[in-house]
Amino acid sequence: MKDDPQVQRAVSQYQLGLPRSPVAGRAGELLGRGTGSSLEFLEHREYAPGDDVRHLDWAAYARSDALMVRLYREEISPRLEILLDASRSMTSGPEGIKSRLACQLAAMFGLLSGQTGGRPVIRVMDDSAKFPALELGELQLLSKLDFAGRETLPNLLAQRRFPLSRQSVRIVISDFLFPCDPAGLIRRLASDASVLWVVQVLHGWEADPRPMGGRRLIDVETRSELNLMLNPQTIERYRQRLAALQAELMRQCRRAHASFVTVTADDGLDRICRESLCPPGILRAG
Amino acid sequence: MWFANPWGLLAFLSIPTIVGIHLFHRRFPPLHIAGGHLWGLTEEIQAAGRKQERLPLTSTLLLELLAATVLSLAIAQPRWFEAGRAAHLVVLLDDSASMSATGTDGTTFRDRSLAKMTERVWELGSRGRVTVLRSGVRPTSLSDPNADTAEMEQQLAGWKPLQPKHDFADTWDLGAQLAGPDGDLIFLTDHLPADDAPVPQRMEVVAVGQSRQNVALADAQWSFDPIASATLLTVRIVNLGTMQTAVTLTGRVASSGQTVLRKKETIEGGRSVAVTGQLPTGLEELIIEIVSDGDGLQADNIVQLIEPVERVVTYAIDFPAESRVTEPLQRALNSIPSTQVADVAAADIVFTSAESLPVNRPAQWWIGFGPIAAPRPTEGSPPENERPIDLVGPYVLRKGHPFLDGVTLEGVVWGGIIPSGRVTAPLISAGTYNLFSQLAGSTENAYLLNIDLTRSNLVDSPDWPILLSNLIEQRRQALPGLRRWNYRLGETIQFAWGTEGGPNSSADGNTAELQLVHDGVSRSLPSTNVVEIPTLTKPGLYEIQAAGKRIDRFAVNLFDVEESNLTGLDSGNRPPKMETRTATALIDARHDWQTALLAAIALGLIVADWFVLRAPDRATTAGH
Numbered sequence: 001m002k003d004d005p006q007v008q009r010a011v012s013q014y015q016l017g018l019p020r021s022p023v024a025g026r027a028g029e030l031l032g033r034g035t036g037s038s039l040e041f042l043e044h045r046e047y048a049p050g051d052d053v054r055h056l057d058w059a060a061y062a063r064s065d066a067l068m069v070r071l072y073r074e075e076i077s078p079r080l081e082i083l084l085d086a087s088r089s090m091t092s093g094p095e096g097i098k099s100r101l102a103c104q105l106a107a108m109f110g111l112l113s114g115q116t117g118g119r120p121v122i123r124v125m126d127d128s129a130k131f132p133a134l135e136l137g138e139l140q141l142l143s144k145l146d147f148a149g150r151e152t153l154p155n156l157l158a159q160r161r162f163p164l165s166r167q168s169v170r171i172v173i174s175d176f177l178f179p180c181d182p183a184g185l186i187r188r189l190a191s192d193a194s195v196l197w198v199v200q201v202l203h204g205w206e207a208d209p210r211p212m213g214g215r216r217l218i219d220v221e222t223r224s225e226l227n228l229m230l231n232p233q234t235i236e237r238y239r240q241r242l243a244a245l246q247a248e249l250m251r252q253c254r255r256a257h258a259s260f261v262t263v264t265a266d267d268g269l270d271r272i273c274r275e276s277l278c279p280p281g282i283l284r285a286g
Numbered sequence: 287m288w289f290a291n292p293w294g295l296l297a298f299l300s301i302p303t304i305v306g307i308h309l310f311h312r313r314f315p316p317l318h319i320a321g322g323h324l325w326g327l328t329e330e331i332q333a334a335g336r337k338q339e340r341l342p343l344t345s346t347l348l349l350e351l352l353a354a355t356v357l358s359l360a361i362a363q364p365r366w367f368e369a370g371r372a373a374h375l376v377v378l379l380d381d382s383a384s385m386s387a388t389g390t391d392g393t394t395f396r397d398r399s400l401a402k403m404t405e406r407v408w409e410l411g412s413r414g415r416v417t418v419l420r421s422g423v424r425p426t427s428l429s430d431p432n433a434d435t436a437e438m439e440q441q442l443a444g445w446k447p448l449q450p451k452h453d454f455a456d457t458w459d460l461g462a463q464l465a466g467p468d469g470d471l472i473f474l475t476d477h478l479p480a481d482d483a484p485v486p487q488r489m490e491v492v493a494v495g496q497s498r499q500n501v502a503l504a505d506a507q508w509s510f511d512p513i514a515s516a517t518l519l520t521v522r523i524v525n526l527g528t529m530q531t532a533v534t535l536t537g538r539v540a541s542s543g544q545t546v547l548r549k550k551e552t553i554e555g556g557r558s559v560a561v562t563g564q565l566p567t568g569l570e571e572l573i574i575e576i577v578s579d580g581d582g583l584q585a586d587n588i589v590q591l592i593e594p595v596e597r598v599v600t601y602a603i604d605f606p607a608e609s610r611v612t613e614p615l616q617r618a619l620n621s622i623p624s625t626q627v628a629d630v631a632a633a634d635i636v637f638t639s640a641e642s643l644p645v646n647r648p649a650q651w652w653i654g655f656g657p658i659a660a661p662r663p664t665e666g667s668p669p670e671n672e673r674p675i676d677l678v679g680p681y682v683l684r685k686g687h688p689f690l691d692g693v694t695l696e697g698v699v700w701g702g703i704i705p706s707g708r709v710t711a712p713l714i715s716a717g718t719y720n721l722f723s724q725l726a727g728s729t730e731n732a733y734l735l736n737i738d739l740t741r742s743n744l745v746d747s748p749d750w751p752i753l754l755s756n757l758i759e760q761r762r763q764a765l766p767g768l769r770r771w772n773y774r775l776g777e778t779i780q781f782a783w784g785t786e787g788g789p790n791s792s793a794d795g796n797t798a799e800l801q802l803v804h805d806g807v808s809r810s811l812p813s814t815n816v817v818e819i820p821t822l823t824k825p826g827l828y829e830i831q832a833a834g835k836r837i838d839r840f841a842v843n844l845f846d847v848e849e850s851n852l853t854g855l856d857s858g859n860r861p862p863k864m865e866t867r868t869a870t871a872l873i874d875a876r877h878d879w880q881t882a883l884l885a886a887i888a889l890g891l892i893v894a895d896w897f898v899l900r901a902p903d904r905a906t907t908a909g910h
Contacts, residue, residue, distance in 0.1 A: 179323045217319050
């Protein structure tokens with residue numbers, strides 16, 4: 001998946017829209033809140049045993065006869081944590097278009113994080129736990145995901161089968177087409193995260209269905225069935241419910257200082273990056 | 287509108303069947319989705335059949351109903367009123383041998399008539415139907431009435447007119463019946479029929495002949511000469527033209543090609559010459575051919591002949607040595623050719639005393655002389671009613687009997703007649719006395735001469751050798767096998783299929799089946815004692831086979847001077863005296879474009895229905 005041309009192009013064109021002061025992460029290229037070994041001067045303080053003698057300010061010692069240590073801003077790489085919904089609902093759509101876009105997004109976010117020296121982790125939210133966590137070097141395994149999970153994202157989070165990292169930049173990729181309490185879900189996703197981005201992936205017909213006459217609808221996740229006339233009235237009701245879901249997710253994300261964006265898989269990664277991910281600041285042009 | 291296949295209308299039952307399937311089948315195709323809770327449950331529709339509801343008119347239902355309707359129509363094969371009508375042409379072809387003659391332009395009259403027929407067939411168009419008959423004693427069809435033009439030309443390619451002269455009336459009648467009141471009828475021949483000929487009113491006559499010079503073999507006889515122990519060939523050549531013509535006759539052996547006879551003759555117009563030659567025996571098959579300039583018909587220039595076989599009649603004279611009958615019998619029989627003395631048991635005919643009745647042996651003829659044995663007193667003179675009677679006539683001879691051919695009995699004293707109480711069929715009688723009669727009850731071939739030759743002058747009259755010769759020749763004709771081996775077309779051929787111990791009986795006593803084989807084609811013959819072979823219409827060699835083995839063979843040739851005479855041929859067109867009404871006939875075409883169109887539409891609808899049905903399945907993977 002990391003060799004996907006669209007992913008490669010996106011990685012070359014964009015960079016993560018991380019906040020100016022991420023709270024935690026290993027030594028990297030971004031300035032952290034604490035002191036570190038960057039070239040950006042922060043302040044002086046008196047020398048204390050254990051300080052690095054290389055940071056002693058000999059000029060200040062000559063002027064004040066006191067040992068002073070020069071402190072510099074630390075440089076960090078943010079801890080990026082991608083939660084990828086691998087349930088069956090992600091397989092709906094033509095030729096797995098939803099799941100493919102989800103994998104492309106996960107790979108793109110991972111690679112963008114890797115460019116800044118970060119060590120991204122992709123947590124595949126699948127009850128089979130086949131690939132529970134993929135690191136930067138394992139992105140090719142994304143193409144082997146079968147998206148056969150039956151548990152919904154809220155259930156998996158409730159079961160605490162996937163430990164979430166503290167102070168991480170957390171990106172959630174899912175279609176959110178499962179019965180849930182958006183407030184509780186977003187609150188849980190946002191807990192202990194320094195940043196939360198929520199990306200809802202739908203395919204074209206899910207986002208904008210058209211009348212099709214009588215159909216036997218089969219939920220790919222729950223296998224429940226119902227016969228329905230897909231007429232304009234039915235579709236309008238579906239749209240209203242979907243819009244209510246998206247509005248509630250948006251509202252809860254806003255409350256958690258998170259970003260919520262809905263993308264349509266049929267648009268393709270390039271257009272999604274440009275029109276859907278850049279405006280809310282998830283991506284920045286490189 | 288009518289239907290060529292009304293039973294096909296039963297296919298319309300598929301329409302309620304389809305409706306029923308849609309009513310009771312779960313008619314909603316599956317659609318795999320995510321987030322089913324967003325679609326709610328309030329719009330769920332129960333499967334059909336659980337409650338009465340209106341059948342939705344889906345595209346699938348409409349397509350299937352339409353396809354079923356069109357397919358049902360295609361099976362029923364609808365015909366609109368004029369769609370099934372086509373012109374019907376009945377062509378009568380003159381099958382006489384003169385049609386094989388060649389015109390001055392090198393084309394045969396046969397080819398000319400076929401060309402004319404082809405023109406007419408093309409004029410009919412592709413929907414026209416043609417029935418072709420060839421003339422003959424029994425008119426026969428030359429092509430399949432349902433055949434298209436190409437098939438008909440292929441079937442007519444093997445047509446060779448070689449029949450002798452025959453009457454066309456039967457052919458015309460049959461053609462008129464086949465044409466019906468609406469069909470066209472045309473007779474293609476090489477000469478216009480006479481004005482008083484019974485030509486059908488609606489028949490058009492087209493003559494394509496042309497007057498030609500012709501030299502023909504009028505007759506060819508190949509006989510066995512028992513005196514010379516050789517065969518004698520006699521050929522008669524006739525010049526049927528008006529000019530003197532030089533003719534070269536050659537006779538060659540069929541097996542080796544050796545020329546055994548070659549003669550050149552110059553024949554005046556309208557005259558004939560006979561060519562005779564003595565040939566050795568053992569040639570088996572001979573081909574006689576004549577060549578002359580300007581000859582119009584080749585078919586009568588060549589004949590095949592089969593060598594005749596001597597049919598020897600064996601006889602036995604069974605009288606006591608002192609009998610005075612033996613000498614005149616022997617003397618008369620010696621003068622008859624191809625006869626041979628044999629034992630009484632093996633002889634074909636036995637001359638004996640009537641003292642003892644003949645044994646029942648159908649293969650042997652019995653000629654008894656004298657009165658039938660009757661109980662007599664051993665001593666003394668016979669009773670008054672058994673005393674011999676001498677008669678001088680008048681004699682009554684059965685008219686037309688082959689035994690009595692040429693017998694007159696003029697001046698003959700028939701002596702020694704003794705009345706007999708036996709039932710006999712008289713051949714010669716005088717008053718109440720049967721003088722020469724056939725015995726009834728014992729065998730068919732027992733004859734009684736109620737005569738005492740010592741008291742009669744019959745043996746000194748000319749009737750004596752004639753009577754015996756007739757008996758021998760009739761016996762010869764009754765011998766098993768063919769009587770002759772060379773025949774002319776149309777001649778009746780008889781084959782004696784032996785009786786007691788004859789060749790028709792196999793070892794186990796079963797009668798073998800007879801076959802007549804010509805040009806590799808065989809047909810069955812009745813296995814009777816005397817087989818009469820139906821009139822043959824094709825010249826050539828024929829074999830009579832029993833159980834696959836050749837019993838005999840014979841040749842049939844065209845010897846018909848009237849047919850060989852080409853001077854009366856002409857060309858012309860005689861239109862029908864009465865026009866046909868519509869010149870069309872109701873037919874049912876094998877290949878109908880309407881059926882094909884309906885079938886194509888039905889196929890298109892089925893394919894469309896398949897695409898419609900397939901679309902929801904694609905939606906499970908293609909996202910609707």
